[in-house]
Amino acid sequence: MSATFLGMPAFPRNAARAVGDSQLRFNLRKATRTIRGRRAAMVGEVPGWEELRAAGRQIKDHTLRHLDRYLLQLEEAVARAGGRVHWAADADEANRIVAGLVEATGETSVVKVKSMATQEIGLNEALAARGITAYETDLAELIVQLGDDLPSHILVPAIHRNRAEIREIFREKMAEWGRPAPEDLTDEPRALAEAARLHLRERFLSTKVAVSGANFMIAETGTLVVLESEGNGRMCLTLPETLISVVGIEKLLPTWQDLEVFLQLLPRSSTGERMNPYTSTWTGASEGQEFHLVLLDNGRTRVLADEVGRQALRCIRCSACLNVCPVYERVGGHAYGSVYPGPIGAILTPQLRGTDSGASAPPGGMPASAAPAPGGRMPASATAVSRGRMPASATAVSRGRMPASATAVSRGRMPASATAELDASLPYASSLCGACYEVCPVAIDIPEVLVHLRAKAPHPRAERLAMRAAGWVLDRPVRLARAQRLSGRLRRFVPRRLPGPAAAWTDTRDIPDIPAESFRDWWDRTDGGTR
Amino acid sequence: MRVALFITCVNDTLFPGTGRAVVTLLRRLGCEVDFPRAQTCCGQMHVNTGYPREGTRLARHFADVFAGYDAVVTPSGSCAAMVREQYPRLARTAAAAGRPASSGTARDAGGRAAGRTAPPSFAEEVAALVPKVHDLSEFLVDVLGVTDVGACFPHRVTYHPTCHSLRGLRLGDRPTRLLEQVRGLELVPLPGAEECCGFGGTFAVKNPAVSAAMCADKAHNVMATGAEVLCAADNSCLMHIGGALGRQRAGIRVMHLAEILAATESGETAAAPAGPAARTRTAPATRPLSAPAARTLAAPGGATPAGPAAGTPPEPGPAAHGRTGEER
Amino acid sequence: MSSRDLILSRVRAAVAGAPDVPHTGPRAAPAAAGERTVELFAGRVADYRAVVHVVEPAEAAGAITAALARRAAERVVVPGGLPEEWAHAVRAHLGDGAVGDDPPLSAAELDAACGVVTGCAVGIAETGTIVLDTGPRQGRRALTLVPDYHLCLVRAGQIVPGVPEAVAALDPARPLTWISGPSATSDIELDRVEGVHGPRTLEVVVVR
Known part of the structure; x- marks a missing residue:
């Protein structure tokens, strides 16, 4: 792909390109519809689902309200159980900490469990810069990594790829990373999964350091929880001598028993199963392992400061909202320019990056240790750091079909203005149909947050003027009536295809006839239809 | 029952036939239908596009216009949802910003409120209004019971x-x-x-x-x-x-x-x-x-030349109204 | 200011003045352990395309032997603390092929084993889940992870109705592994395939 992808295109441009990719649309449609049906069946089978959902929401809200207290409690519990806790205010700091811990072991490679947090901070690239190779072990992440691609879905990062494409990636790239794909590899999912098993087997048995995220952390006990399906998570959590977990501070739950709610909500919402194949929990250093927990802020406290927007921190990354979203279904994840695509990404990304206030945000490069700004606003440092240093996923928008060199360039820093433009467009990447809210297991009112962020986004000048004019007309009934009469008189001169922004409508749809007489004029003339 | 029709700005301007149909239908079911002339728009477009200040001004206007009615009926699920879901939020925001709520709404509210003694707050108006606003099918099934x-x-x-x-x-x-x-x-x-x-x-x-x-x-x-x-x-x-x-x-x-x-x-x-x-x-x-x-919106031929639906009140003439009558 | 203090101060500034939210939300009432718990559990395990048998206590040893014979397993790991009756069944069938984990087997040795026979800590009827807690009868986590075949014996008394009861019964200080069917992936076109990195075959014997 061309260098145009290096600048961050805004969502509508990305979306238009994606909509034109018929293979992508076919893959997405098939996948999202399959999982949608499965989720509906599994949720339908739980009689108290709405109560569970309310409980999930309330526990999360309670935790967020007292996050400082629970973080301290967690820190103490992890330390008591032999783990070490590190605090990372932003992506750079988290990457530095992890790289330092790996270097201290003397190792030059790590195996990774699929983790959104480490993607968010661009850990793999940061480790590579220090000579450490990170091997992704989740099948979909492996497909993405081998294909020099970007994840396009929270749960199924290679959802945009079909079996034939995956077979090609395996055949071409596995040898570069380790054991090559079998000569006679077919595109049967079973054969592809077997190839991944063989490719990673030796790696699991020999690698000494693993990096993971976590789905939940329990403040009371210091326990971490990872849900997965393939067993790659168990391999990484169990076999290596050192385990480093990078976890967002919002992943806390107060008590062990709280887990009962989320272990019911998450699998059914996410993979559409009663329970995912494997859930691992561990507390501190287990079975002789060395354990490090890196607690990550990276913009989360800024989200927390927004009264309406903070509900996005309830998210348990199930991806149900992606699977029901009509916009996501048609454009896929790359158009969102973030590791968090879909409806949740549209509200989380601009808030985490701190560009929700748009072009007026300060440019990158601010010092990272600024104290909290007055009025509860988050310091500019987090804004700057997260904006200037987005991981690769944020920058590239094609489906990974760009040459490796372009990807490499895009994995570097990009201008904050480009991120700002994308982020300003994300809250509009929704028709506000409400399907996301309906399926959210922790009842995040995504449409509410979208509308809230739209109010904070910078608006194009022409739109501002048009909205102001419309507001002026609608402010007084007499003005509205006059405008209606004027349009009624001009109605015969409206062309079938309109110029400018209105062409967006008339390219594919007729516009309605403008009636000669408005309802209010009819009402007046006929005295409410009685004359 | 005395019912206020909230026609919505879109229907008022582009689809008057729908409004006439609502009037016909409600009268046939024994309702007295009023059309408060001061109504304009619920403010949905402004709020949902990111212009809450303008939207709130329209919402306040809406709340004032429809304050005195037992029931407000609208042939738009979207506008009814706007009132029900978003007005309380707008009112909360306005209340949090203090009185007067914001620069745009303050002048307006202040101007209208000047003649009254102790005007109800926007939040109070909204709280009273929300339960009375119904989408047409809700009103028919839940309120009229038909x-x-x-x-x-x-x-x-x-x-x-x-x-x-x-x-x-x-x-x-x-x-x-x-x-x-x-x-x-x-x-x-x-x-x-x-x-x-x-x-x-x-x-x-x-x-x-x-x-x-x-x-x-x-x-x-x-x-x-x-x-x-x-x-x-x-x-x-x-x-x-x-x-x-x-x-x-x-x-x-x-x-x-x-x-x-x-x-x-x-x-x-x-x-x-x-x-x-x-x-x-x-x-x-x-x-x-x-x-x-x-041109017509999706070939609207079926409705009568005299109106969008048969049974509408006497019409002034086929060519004059609505989206019917004009296509031939 | 340390990052720890910075993050904590940001958190405090962010939630200052926010209304409190009580912790305890509505919870589903605990399900009653009914007559059908064993049948429900067996059915739900089978839904994951695991192999399930429900046997009387006297039949347990026979079920183990039969399962290992079907599998044609030659080298099977037997964790310490497996009830003698079950361990004996394995040894009687495999002789030297029944290997213990003391001293601990290396990852390569585990990889060379055909399978593992264990008990469990808890079974969950509603979801067909087995929970291991590395306690007696189960061994450390790697034993049930690296070999390709896992034969798990669940006593009827260990089966609880639902997830809340399981959470309450388990000790978070121990490393836990919740297993619901064989390892699986849906990463390719959301087509579910059983068997990736974990044991590709899970066989469960429920002992009444």
Whole structure:
């Protein structure tokens, strides 16, 4: 792909390109519809689902309200159980900490469990810069990594790829990373999964350091929880001598028993199963392992400061909202320019990056240790750091079909203005149909947050003027009536295809006839239809 | 019962026939219908596009205009949902910002409130207003307690529930229960009914490619039903889907739920003897495409030359009104 | 200021003045352990395409032997603390092929084993889940992870109705592994395939 992808295109441009990719649309449609049906069946089978959902929401809200207290409690519990806790205010700091811990072991490679947090901070690239190779072990992440691609879905990062494409990636790239794909590899999912098993087997048995995220952390006990399906998570959590977990501070739950709610909500919402194949929990250093927990802020406290927007921190990354979203279904994840695509990404990304206030945000490069700004606003440092240093996923928008060199360039820093433009467009990447809210297991009112962020986004000048004019007309009934009469008189001169922004409508749809007489004029003339 | 009609700015300007149908229908069911002339717009477009200040001003105006009524009925699920879901939020925000709420709303509210003693706050007005605002089908089924409204419409109809009716207002099966009682009407299910048509207000203009793709899928599903008429409780969505159906010469017309419920035996049979489908399918060939007057929203032929639905009150004349009458 | 203090101060500034939210939300009432718990559990395990048998206590040893014979397993790991009756069944069938984990087997040795026979800590009827807690009868986590075949014996008394009861019964200080069917992936076109990195075959014997 061309260098145009290096600048961050805004969502509508990305979306238009994606909509034109018929293979992508076919893959997405098939996948999202399959999982949608499965989720509906599994949720339908739980009689108290709405109560569970309310409980999930309330526990999360309670935790967020007292996050400082629970973080301290967690820190103490992890330390008591032999783990070490590190605090990372932003992506750079988290990457530095992890790289330092790996270097201290003397190792030059790590195996990774699929983790959104480490993607968010661009850990793999940061480790590579220090000579450490990170091997992704989740099948979909492996497909993405081998294909020099970007994840396009929270749960199924290679959802945009079909079996034939995956077979090609395996055949071409596995040898570069380790054991090559079998000569006679077919595109049967079973054969592809077997190839991944063989490719990673030796790696699991020999690698000494693993990096993971976590789905939940329990403040009371210091326990971490990872849900997965393939067993790659168990391999990484169990076999290596050192385990480093990078976890967002919002992943806390107060008590062990709280887990009962989320272990019911998450699998059914996410993979559409009663329970995912494997859930691992561990507390501190287990079975002789060395354990490090890196607690990550990276913009989360800024989200927390927004009264309406903070509900996005309830998210348990199930991806149900992606699977029901009509916009996501048609454009896929790359158009969102973030590791968090879909409806949740549209509200989380601009808030985490701190560009929700748009072009007026300060440019990158601010010092990272600024104290909290007055009025509860988050310091500019987090804004700057997260904006200037987005991981690769944020920058590239094609489906990974760009040459490796372009990807490499895009994995570097990009201008904050480009991120700002994308982020300003994300809250509009929704028709506000409400399907996301309906399926959210922790009842995040995504449409509410979208509308809230739209109010904070910078608006194009022409739109501002048009909205102001419309507001002026609608402010007084007499003005509205006059405008209606004027349009009624001009109605015969409206062309079938309109110029400018209105062409967006008339390219594919007729516009309605403008009636000669408005309802209010009819009402007046006929005295409410009685004359 | 005395009912205030909130026509909505879109219906007022573009679809007056829907308003006339609501008036006809409610009067037939024994309601006294009032049309508060001061009404303009609920403010949804402004709020949902990111202009809460302008939206709040319109919301305050709405609250003032409809404060005195027992019931406010609107033929728009979307606008009803706006009042119910977003007005309380706007009121909270205004309250949090202190009084006067914000620079835009303050002048306005202050001006109106000047003559009163102890005017109710916006939040109080909203709290009183919200339970009284009903979408048409809600009002018919829940408040009036009717599902058979005495309508007759002998056509094959499919119903699109629209997002804000389905997930915002949770109208459930109220609209289809009403349609099932219409004499002669054959209701055919719409595949993927719960999916958004892609209108989304300014979404259609801000994300035209995605919006068009969603609309194309919806139109495809509508055509697959073999229905003559696509019905919904929101003209905005109908305008969108109908625009695509019209462009594709699908020969399917779109009608607001109110227009079907207002139709009666005498009117319908007199007005549309050939049936809407037969008429609209020939329309492209017989209409000069270049003449704007010949254009219509998705071939609206079926309604009567005298009005959108048979049984509407006396009409001034076929050529004068609505989206009917003008297409030929 | 340390990052720890910075983050904590940001958190405090962010939630200052926010209304409190009580912790305890509505919870589903605990399900009653009914007559059908064993049948429900067996059915739900089978839904994951695991192999399930429900046997009387006297039949347990026979079920183990039969399962290992079907599998044609030659080298099977037997964790310490497996009830003598079950361990004996394995040894009687495999002789030297029954290997213990003391001293601990290396990852390569585990990889060379055909399978593992264990008990469990808890079974969950509602979800068909087995929970291991590295306690007696189960061994450390790697034993049930690296070999390709896992034969797990669940006593009827260990089965609880639902997830809340399981959470309450388990000790978070121990490393836990919740297993619901064999390892699986849906990463390719959301087509579910059983068997990736974990044991590709899970066989469960429920002992009444």
